[in-house]
Each structure stands twice: as C-alpha cells, then as structure tokens.
Amino acid sequence: MARVLTLLVVCYLGFVQPSYAAEAVIVVANTADKSIQLSRQQVRNLFMGGALPYDLDAVALPPENHTRVLFNTKVVGLTESRIQSYWAQMRFTGRKKGPVELKNEKLVVEYLMSNVGTIGYLPAGMSIPDELTVLYSTN
Amino acid sequence: MKPTKAVTLSIVLLLSSMPNYAAANDQDKLQFSGFTRLILGHLDDKNAEYVGYDNSISMDQQSLIGLQADYAFNNEISLTGQFIGHTGKQRSSGLEWLYLTYTPNKAWRIKLGKQRIPFFNYSDSLDVGFAYPWLTLPQQFYDTAFFSTFEGLLANYEYNLGSWVMNFEGYWGIYDDKIYLASGEIDTKVTGLYGFNTSAAYDSWTFRAAYNQGNADLTLPGAAQFVEVLNQFGFNQSAETLNPDGLIRFYQLSANYENLNYFIRSEVATMVGESGPVPDIDSFYISVGYQFSPYTLYVSYSERDVHYDHPANEIPYGVSSGLDELAATYELVLAGFPDDKTQGTKIGLRWDWRYNVALKGEVTHVNADKVSNDFALKNLGRFDNSAILYQLGVEWVF
Numbered sequence: 320m321a322r323v324l325t326l327l328v329v330c331y332l333g334f335v336q337p338s339y340a341a342e343a344v345i346v347v348a349n350t351a352d353k354s355i356q357l358s359r360q361q362v363r364n365l366f367m368g369g370a371l372p373y374d375l376d377a378v379a380l381p382p383e384n385h386t387r388v389l390f391n392t393k394v395v396g397l398t399e400s401r402i403q404s405y406w407a408q409m410r411f412t413g414r415k416k417g418p419v420e421l422k423n424e425k426l427v428v429e430y431l432m433s434n435v436g437t438i439g440y441l442p443a444g445m446s447i448p449d450e451l452t453v454l455y456s457t458n
Numbered sequence: 459m460k461p462t463k464a465v466t467l468s469i470v471l472l473l474s475s476m477p478n479y480a481a482a483n484d485q486d487k488l489q490f491s492g493f494t495r496l497i498l499g500h501l502d503d504k505n506a507e508y509v510g511y512d513n514s515i516s517m518d519q520q521s522l523i524g525l526q527a528d529y530a531f532n533n534e535i536s537l538t539g540q541f542i543g544h545t546g547k548q549r550s551s552g553l554e555w556l557y558l559t560y561t562p563n564k565a566w567r568i569k570l571g572k573q574r575i576p577f578f579n580y581s582d583s584l585d586v587g588f589a590y591p592w593l594t595l596p597q598q599f600y601d602t603a604f605f606s607t608f609e610g611l612l613a614n615y616e617y618n619l620g621s622w623v624m625n626f627e628g629y630w631g632i633y634d635d636k637i638y639l640a641s642g643e644i645d646t647k648v649t650g651l652y653g654f655n656t657s658a659a660y661d662s663w664t665f666r667a668a669y670n671q672g673n674a675d676l677t678l679p680g681a682a683q684f685v686e687v688l689n690q691f692g693f694n695q696s697a698e699t700l701n702p703d704g705l706i707r708f709y710q711l712s713a714n715y716e717n718l719n720y721f722i723r724s725e726v727a728t729m730v731g732e733s734g735p736v737p738d739i740d741s742f743y744i745s746v747g748y749q750f751s752p753y754t755l756y757v758s759y760s761e762r763d764v765h766y767d768h769p770a771n772e773i774p775y776g777v778s779s780g781l782d783e784l785a786a787t788y789e790l791v792l793a794g795f796p797d798d799k800t801q802g803t804k805i806g807l808r809w810d811w812r813y814n815v816a817l818k819g820e821v822t823h824v825n826a827d828k829v830s831n832d833f834a835l836k837n838l839g840r841f842d843n844s845a846i847l848y849q850l851g852v853e854w855v856f
Contacts, residue, residue: 358621360621360660360661361618361621363661364618364623364659369616369618369623369659370564370565370616370617370618370623371564371618372618374563374564382813392718396661396662396717396718397716397717397718398718398749398751398752399751399810399813400749400751400752400754400808400810400816401716401749403588403810403813403814403855404588404589404590404591405589407493407586407588407589407855408580408583408586408589408590410491410526411491411493411524411526411540411583411585411586411589411855412574412582412583412586413538413555413557413559413569413573414567414614
C-alpha cells in the first residue's frame with residue numbers, strides 16, 4: 320500500500336509542472352548588426368553570465384514575473400530556486416554578477432531603446448519598436 | 459610581515475594611486491550583501507561526534523554570517539572584502555576574502571589578494587549554504603582540503619567553442635595560517651601553491667577537471683627534534699617518514715547534469731601527500747535530486763579513504779635499551795597518524811520559501827570502517843562505527 324501511495328505521489332508531482340506550451344518568449348536586443356541570430360544555448364549562456372562572441376549586456380525581469388518564468392522554463396531549463404542559488408554562488412565567490420533587473424516588460428523595452436548593446440526577453444505578442452532586433456524566439 | 463598585512467598594504471597603496479579614487483560616487487559604487495545560515499543538529503549517538511554535533515541539540519557548529527562589500531572603481535576594477543563570523547570550533551572567524559578584480563572584458567577576470575582556493579566545485583562557496591541543495595555538503599568529500607584560502611593571483615578565461623562554454627582558471631600564491639583538524643590546530647605554511655582547472659558546460663551538462671599542488675610545511679611540536687635524533691642515529695628512512703615538509707597534490711574530476719526536474723552531481727578527488735605526516739586521500743560523492751518547485755528532494759552517497767604510508771620499522775629492538783626506546787617512540791609517533799575510512803549517506807529536502815530564503819531538513823547516516831578522530835567523525839569511546847545526524851536549517855542571502 321505504501322508503495323502504491325508513493326507511486327501516486329510521484330506521478331502527481333510529475334504532472335503539476337505548469338504547461339506553458341502555448342506561450343512564446345522572444346529575445347530582443349539593441350544592436351547595430353541586425354543579422355545576429357542566437358541559438359537557445361547561446362541565449363542561456365548569455366543570461367547565465369557566460370561569454371559570447373557578441374558583446375551584449377543582459378537585462379532580466381523580477382523572479383515573480385510571468386515572462387521570466389516562461390524564459391526560465393523554455394530557455395534556461397532551470398527552476399527559479401536553482402537560478403537564485405547559482406547567482407548567490409557567483410556573487411559570493413566574485414565570479415559573475417547577475418543581469419540588471421527591471422520591474423516590467425515596458426521598462427525593459429525603454430531600457431533596451433536607450434542602451435545600445437543590451438538584450439532582454441519579452442512575451443512574443445508584445446509590439447517591438449523597429450530599432451530593436453529579435454535574435455531568438457522559442458517558437 | 460604576515461602575508462595578509464602585505465596584501466592589504468599593497469592593495470591600499472595601489473588604490474590610493476588611482477586618480478578616480480577620491481572622485482568616485484560612493485553611493486552607486488559601494489554595494490553590501492551577505493548570507494547567513496542557522497543550522498540545528500543532533501547526533502543519535504552519545505559515543506561519537508560528527509561535524510561537531512554530539513548527542514545534544516546544538517546550533518553552534520555550522521551557523522554563520524557572511525558580509526560582503528564590493529566597491530567598483532570603474533567598469534573594470536573593483537575591490538571585494540568578505541567577512542565570515544563562524545560559530546563552529548573548526549573554523550576561525552575573520553576576513554576570508556579581500557581582493558581586487560580586474561575585468562578588462564567579458565572573457566577575462568583577474569583577481570589579486572586573499573581568496574578561496576578553487577580545489578573542488580564548492581570549495582570557494584562552502585559557507586554559502588544557499589548556493590547548494592544539501593544542508594551539509596557531502597562531508598566525506600568536502601572535509602578533504604585542510605587549507606581553504608590563499609594569497610596571490612587568480613586568472614580566469616572563458617570562451618565559446620560552438621555551443622560549449624569553456625572556462626579556464628589558474629592561480630598562484632601562498633598559505634600561511636593554521637589548519638583546523640578535529641583533533642586540533644597545526645601551524646602550516648604552504649608555498650609554491652598553484653593550480654588550474656577547466657570546466658566545460660553544454661546545455662544541462664557541466665564537466666570540470668582540476669589540478670592543485672603546494673609545498674606544505676606543518677609545524678608539528680616535537681617532531682622536528684625527534685627527526686633530528688633519528689638522523690643522528692642514521693635512521694634516515696624513519697626520519698624522512700616523519701619529515702612534515704613535502705608536496706601535496708590534488709586531482710579532481712566532476713560531472714553534473716541538471717534540468718527543470720532532476721539533477722545529478724558528482725565529484726571524485728585524490729590527494730597525494732608526499733611527506734609521511736600528510737596522508738593520501740581518495741574521496742567521491744554522487745547525489746541525485748528531484749525538483750518539484752519550490753521543493754528539492756535529494757539523496758547523496760559519499761566516501762573517503764585516508765591512508766598514510768606505513769613503512770616497516772628499521773630501528774632494531776633488543777640491541778640496546780636506548781635503541782629500544784627510540785624504536786618504541788618511533789612506533790608511538792607513527793600511531794599518531796591513523797588511517798580513516800568513512801561513508802556518508804543522506805536524504806534531505808530543500809524548500810525555497812522565498813527567492814532568498816531556503817529551509818532545509820536532512821538526515822545523514824555516517825558509517826566508519828576506521829576512525830582517526832582527525833576528521834568530521836570522532837569516536838568519543840565505545841563508538842559502534844555507525845551514527846545518524848539529524849539537521850534542520852535556514853539559509854538566507856541578502
């Protein structure tokens with residue numbers, strides 16, 4: 320009986336992951352070179368503080384933001400807790416600093432518009448000014 | 459001059475010569491942050507001690523606070539100081555990090571000053587419990603490195619190789635302080651300390667390999683005099699066995715996998731101590747976790763085998779009473795370096811209650827084949843070589 324119960328709990332836990340399949344995220348940058356396209360792996364590296372052939376500075380949304388949750392799930396592939404742990408390790412070992420955090424998507428667009436060489440993620444449906452370039456989409 | 463003072467003085471002199479020092483906008487450039495852990499533990503065995511915990515309930519073994527100040531002089535140069543206040547007996551409180559960072563671009567990072575030695579994956583973040591899933595790091599693995607900081611230079615270079623992120627790190631410096639064994643403190647000087655490590659990350663996988671070495675000179679009271687006596691009698695091999703000056707080398711390999719639901723973390727290491735009083739140590743751990751946000755359930759198994767060279771006694775018995783005494787003393791001194799072999803198995807749950815606060819509960823079963831009392835596990839008398847440690851903890855970063 321205990322085994323059946325354990326199995327049921329495990330199965331249940333496997334299904335409680337929210338389904339975000341229908342919602343897409345785009346990664347947008349203010350860059351002079353409009354031809355740049357990034358792979359999911361490159362976007363992940365960039366937002367986890369890794370080196371990239373392009374000199375781009377990442378900006379992020381706060382932990383409770385829905386677009387951030389989508390981005391974590393679809394691009395980074397880590398839970399928010401793990402991302403927070405990672406940045407704590409990076410900060411207190413003097414290795415890397417986390418991206419600048421802005422309160423909402425509107426502020427991200429404004430920040431990108433006024434800072435050349437910056438990159439952020441936004442929901443796919445959002446209208447993007449012509450000056451910005453979409454470098455990656457989860458669709 | 460003690461190395462810490464020399465490093466501090468050179469950093470201060472370097473900073474005072476920088477033209478923008480006085481003009482800097484302190485409010486924007488100075489940042490404070492920190493971390494704290496409150497850990498409660500109880501060992502179910504009154505004949506043993508593990509990680510400092512005994513049969514009572516105590517909170518003063520692993521609880522600590524860390525405060526960090528970062529000052530950015532400009533986009534490329536910053537100064538970082540980190541103070542740690544420990545409650546545990548095996549660690550001293552004080553300035554653990556004090557270094558200048560030079561970041562000319564995103565690929566390079568150069569640090570000068572007092573830093574943690576990057577032996578293993580978590581060697582430089584042992585105190586930041588929030589950074590790892592376990593409540594106590596796999597102790598059989600992380601109890602291996604006796605000295606944890608160095609004063610010197612560290613350079614890090616990162617680049618992309620296709621979809622892989624490759625990272626190379628090298629450092630060089632010295633350690634001149636005490637090492638803290640469960641059985642006591644030993645004044646230690648490690649010179650010619652250097653190491654390099656490389657890590658390769660691809661999607662959910664991270665691999666790491668490291669090599670470190672240093673020439674350790676342990677101050678063992680009485681040992682130097684006894685070595686002299688052995689040399690006088692011509693027992694050079696025995697004298698060499700007790701010579702506490704020698705090379706220590708560390709090798710590490712690690713493979714980790716992590717996705718939204720699962721993680722596997724593993725490290726294997728070998729330490730080779732060339733001098734007699736420094737043992738050889740083989741250790742590893744493997745841990746598997748299941749993540750169902752905001753909870754992480756994990757199990758872990760770790761093992762450590764500490765073994766000394768045991769040369770045959772070359773001092774003959776029955777020749778004279780003086781030699782008998784010398785031989786007996788030699789054997790008594792050698793008996794002071796016993797082997798140690800333990801295994802740790804744990805299960806635990808981490809609950810990320812807030813984005814910067816995690817609560818953890820962990821149960822560890824420690825089993826011993828040989829207990830030397832030099833490491834985390836101590837036999838207080840009639841220990842049956844098996845004990846369970848129960849722990850609860852709060853990890854907070856701010």
